[in-house]
Amino acid sequence: ENVFNKEAFIEDVKENVKNLYRKTLDEASQQEIFQAVSYTVKDVIIDDWLATQKAFDKQDPKMVYYMSMEFLMGRALGNNMINLKMYKEVKEALEEIGLNLDEIEDQEPDPALGNGGLGRLAACFMESLATLGYAAYGCGIRYRYGMFKQKIKDGFQVEVPDNWLKNGYPFELRRPEYSYEVKFGGYVRAEVTEEGKTRFIQENYQSVLAVPYDMPIVGYGNHVVDTLMIWDAEPMECFELDSFDKGDYHKAVEQENLARNLVEVLYPNDNHIAGKELRLKQQYFFVSASVQRALARYKKHHDDIHKLPEKVTFQLNDTHPTVAVAELMRILLDEEGLSWDEAWEITTKTCAYTNHTIMAEALEKWPIEIFSRLLPRIYQIVEEINRRFILQIQAEFPGDNGKVARMAIVYDGQVKMAHLAIAAGYSVNGVAKLHTEILKNEQLHDFYELFPQKFNNKTNGITQRRFLMHGDPLLADWVSEHIGNDWITNLAHIEKLAIYATDKKAQQEFMNIKYQNKLRLAKYIKEHNGIEVDPRSIFDVQVKRLHEYKRQLLNILHVMYLYNELKEHPDMDFYPRTFIFGAKAAAGYKNAKLTIKLINNVADVINNDRSINGKIKVVFIEDYRVSIAEWIFAAADVSEQISTASKEASGTGNMKFMLNGALTLGTMDGANVEIVEEVGKENAFIFGMSSDEVIAHERNRDYDPMQIFNSDQDIRKVLMQLINGFYSPNDPELFRDLYNSLLNTQCTQFADTYFILKDFRSYAEAQKRVMEAYKDEEGWAKSAILNIAHAGKFSSDRTIQEYVDDIWHLDKITVEV
Ligand code: 26M
Numbered sequence: 169e170n171v172f173n174k175e176a177f178i179e180d181v182k183e184n185v186k187n188l189y190r191k192t193l194d195e196a197s198q199q200e201i202f203q204a205v206s207y208t209v210k211d212v213i214i215d216d217w218l219a220t221q222k223a224f225d226k227q228d229p230k231m232v233y234y235m236s237m238e239f240l241m242g243r244a245l246g247n248n249m250i251n252l253k254m255y256k257e258v259k260e261a262l263e264e265i266g267l268n269l270d271e272i273e274d275q276e277p278d279p280a281l282g283n284g285g286l287g288r289l290a291a292c293f294m295e296s297l298a299t300l301g302y303a304a305y306g307c308g309i310r311y312r313y314g315m316f317k318q319k320i321k322d323g324f325q326v327e328v329p330d331n332w333l334k335n336g337y338p339f340e341l342r343r344p345e346y347s348y349e350v351k352f353g354g355y356v357r358a359e360v361t362e363e364g365k366t367r368f369i370q371e372n373y374q375s376v377l378a379v380p381y382d383m384p385i386v387g388y389g390n391h392v393v394d395t396l397m398i399w400d401a402e403p404m405e406c407f408e409l410d411s412f413d414k415g416d417y418h419k420a421v422e423q424e425n426l427a428r429n430l431v432e433v434l435y436p437n438d439n440h441i442a443g444k445e446l447r448l449k450q451q452y453f454f455v456s457a458s459v460q461r462a463l464a465r466y467k468k469h470h471d472d473i474h475k476l477p478e479k480v481t482f483q484l485n486d487t488h489p490t491v492a493v494a495e496l497m498r499i500l501l502d503e504e505g506l507s508w509d510e511a512w513e514i515t516t517k518t519c520a521y522t523n524h525t526i527m528a529e530a531l532e533k534w535p536i537e538i539f540s541r542l543l544p545r546i547y548q549i550v551e552e553i554n555r556r557f558i559l560q561i562q563a564e565f566p567g568d569n570g571k572v573a574r575m576a577i578v579y580d581g582q583v584k585m586a587h588l589a590i591a592a593g594y595s596v597n598g599v600a601k602l603h604t605e606i607l608k609n610e611q612l613h614d615f616y617e618l619f620p621q622k623f624n625n626k627t628n629g630i631t632q633r634r635f636l637m638h639g640d641p642l643l644a645d646w647v648s649e650h651i652g653n654d655w656i657t658n659l660a661h662i663e664k665l666a667i668y669a670t671d672k673k674a675q676q677e678f679m680n681i682k683y684q685n686k687l688r689l690a691k692y693i694k695e696h697n698g699i700e701v702d703p704r705s706i707f708d709v710q711v712k713r714l715h716e717y718k719r720q721l722l723n724i725l726h727v728m729y730l731y732n733e734l735k736e737h738p739d740m741d742f743y744p745r746t747f748i749f750g751a752k753a754a755a756g757y758k759n760a761k762l763t764i765k766l767i768n769n770v771a772d773v774i775n776n777d778r779s780i781n782g783k784i785k786v787v788f789i790e791d792y793r794v795s796i797a798e799w800i801f802a803a804a805d806v807s808e809q810i811s812t813a814s815k816e817a818s819g820t821g822n823m824k825f826m827l828n829g830a831l832t833l834g835t836m837d838g839a840n841v842e843i844v845e846e847v848g849k850e851n852a853f854i855f856g857m858s859s860d861e862v863i864a865h866e867r868n869r870d871y872d873p874m875q876i877f878n879s880d881q882d883i884r885k886v887l888m889q890l891i892n893g894f895y896s897p898n899d900p901e902l903f904r905d906l907y908n909s910l911l912n913t914q915c916t917q918f919a920d921t922y923f924i925l926k927d928f929r930s931y932a933e934a935q936k937r938v939m940e941a942y943k944d945e946e947g948w949a950k951s952a953i954l955n956i957a958h959a960g961k962f963s964s965d966r967t968i969q970e971y972v973d974d975i976w977h978l979d980k981i982t983v984e985v
Pocket of ligand 1: 286441447530599628816817
């Protein structure tokens with residue numbers, strides 16, 4: 169065990185400032201100090217990283233390659249120090265020389281190589297894999313520009329590029345020796361070899377060079393350091409053009425442009441497909457490079473390619489990396505010279521697929537024209553997979569042409585990526601119990617009938633190291649004082665906290681910690697929004713991507729309703745509330761952007777109305793992202809999880825709030841169902857239609873929001889305020905589209921798709937229960953503590969252990985130092 173040595177650490181920091189910037193510590197900027205501290209921490213990591221690689225080589229464990237278009241890592245410095253068990257020591261050492269660690273951490277850009285839930289889940293999974301001691305590679309793209317920065321100008325969202333690499337990122341390592349060529353376009357030539365076999369050769373293609381950058385994923389206190397490898401694209405140095413292309417200047421330039429564009433930017437869509445050709449290029453680019461590297465590593469240690477599934481598994485994070493199936497087939501067929509049956513046998517034991525959404529607009533389908541032009545050999549292979557798959561469907565369901573139409577991989581001029589992933593994957597999993605049931609019974613029912621054994625559930629989780637230890641250190645220490653440290657690596661132990669739920673002293677301590685965290689956030693809000701919020705008010709929070717199914721609109725309409733009530737009955741019973749929102753909208757998503765504007769306009773009117781004595785405040789936090797999220801969860805009293813039942817596959821923010829002692833106000837959707845199952849419905853506020861009811865209405869098309877509008881005067885008043893200029897005097901028509909989305913007078917069938925009016929009353933009542941409950945401080949503290957105590961299930965450590973036990977079957981490794 170290496171003991172932390174303060175003096176040596178500080179010396180190292182000084183050395184780094186000198187070597188990097190030719191400065192002394194007192195001359196260096198905070199950013200320069202951040203870089204120097206990070207390099208010092210990286211020095212510590214490097215030894216463990218090397219030792220982990222040695223352990224891989226020696227112990228030869230089965231490994232998972234987690235293939236994901238997104239890794240929403242968040243800042244690394246703080247978490248690396250926590251997992252190296254040196255956080256407090258470094259904090260102290262820096263304090264002694266007059267430096268503040270919070271300020272230094274705040275210099276790190278948020279590596280935001282992801283949109284939302286799916287990308288953040290990948291990041292939590294990597295951290296849990298390392299902490300549990302499994303061999304894992306995360307495979308993704310090193311986007312030059314991550315998720316855009318959000319500015320709010322005059323209440324509107326403005327997107328600003330996120331140049332996260334501009335100061336250099338200290339935790340990445342370029343590995344040019346592991347570069348691979350990736351080929352696009354051209355055509356396929358069949359050639360008969362001397363042995364009479366047919367070989368397929370891609371010709372007249374364009375290439376790019378995929379160059380990996382490794383980032384360390386530090387396990388908690390176990391010296392295991394796994395690797396996130398993200399690929400950059402570079403032009404091929406001295407590319408070999410086919411003989412008849414020699415001297416084709418135009419093509420050379422094209423090829424350089426391809427490399428330049430490929431990894432330029434993350435598509436900022438969440439749960440929605442753009443169908444852009446460049447996106448498919450990005451997918452094949454990182455998948456091809458990752459599969460090539462995985463096979464090269466395997467072949468270095470093993471000579472029988474047939475045994476690949478014993479040592480390697482590819483987990484596909486949604487359908488985005490599904491071309492991996494065909495790429496693996498291609499390499500096995502064309503480069504390893506295997507027969508189709510051999511290659512298929514290996515592929516279908518190596519690839520597994522996770523579904524993250526039932527939203528129809530998020531299902532990936534590529535036009536054949538694009539797919540076959542860009543990936544001609546891959547398309548041939550997909551067609552052959554499809555041909556054989558259709559034979560299988562016909563054998564299983566003779567005469568049922570509907571099945572073929574619904575299940576084919578290539579159909580209607582499109583390549584359906586989910587169908588490919590299910591046909592080739594050995595496992596198909598949903599991300600919460602309810603979600604998996606809906607997949608089996610509704611969305612993927614045909615596939616479930618054909619492959620019942622492939623389907624399984626893996627309820628999502630989050631890492632307590634980031635979302636409690638780092639985000640909420642006061643609460644983390646308080647937990648440890650009461651029940652010891654075991655929860656850090658086994659969150660089930662947090663259940664021991666339950667006995668303190670009714671302990672008056674513990675309740676007060678908890679409420680005091682929550683208050684400190686609310687002060688921290690209130691200060692941030694004052695600095696960034698110029699709004700004074702009362703830390704004694706109820707902090708009611710909805711932070712997540714902006715999407716109609718997540719129903720931020722329901723939340724703000726309810727705020728408008730409450731405000732109307734307060735104005736009409738100034739003396740009504742009311743507990744002060746701060747409604748906090750944070751959300752980015754996809755750049756082209758009109759109604760989402762308009763909802764942001766509505767929230768900001770409502771905030772302006774209500775926050776400046778002296779007559780309500782500050783009883784309601786509305787805050788929109790600009791540029792919601794992982795780093796500020798950690799503070800927001802810590803400060804929340806109420807966690808808004810109000811998606812239309814059946815639409816939110818799991819949710820993971822809901823778990824972060826729970827672990828920080830916030831009470832859930834939510835629908836029976838996604839993992840909310842399991843949260844309530846764990847904590848008891850008396851410690852949450854549940855409202856709204858069930859997923860069965862929603863699905864029935866969708867099937868029968870018998871929902872008419874106009875009836876509600878006509879019969880409920882409070883709702884009517886709120887909706888009229890959308891179009892009478894109440895919140896937009898200079899442009900009364902501004903919110904017309906939101907009004908229409910709820911009532912669309914021409915065609916009722918498509919109005920209020922997400923049942924906002926239908927659930928409104930039930931939501932308002934649940935909100936009333938929240939207020940009553942909060943007035944009973946002891947009762948509230950009890951429920952909050954019970955939420956923390958029952959959050960054990962929602963650790964990503966538990967989730968990963970289930971993936972290992974049921975899907976991956978990995979071997980644990982140990983790292984000696
Ligand atoms: C697709 C095409 C083009 C550009 C972007 C996309 C795309 C990107 C992200 C589509 C979907 C994306 O993410 C979906 C997502 O985040 N799903 C969420 O996954 C979480 C983790 O499982 C769940 O908790 C959420 O409920 C689910 O919405």
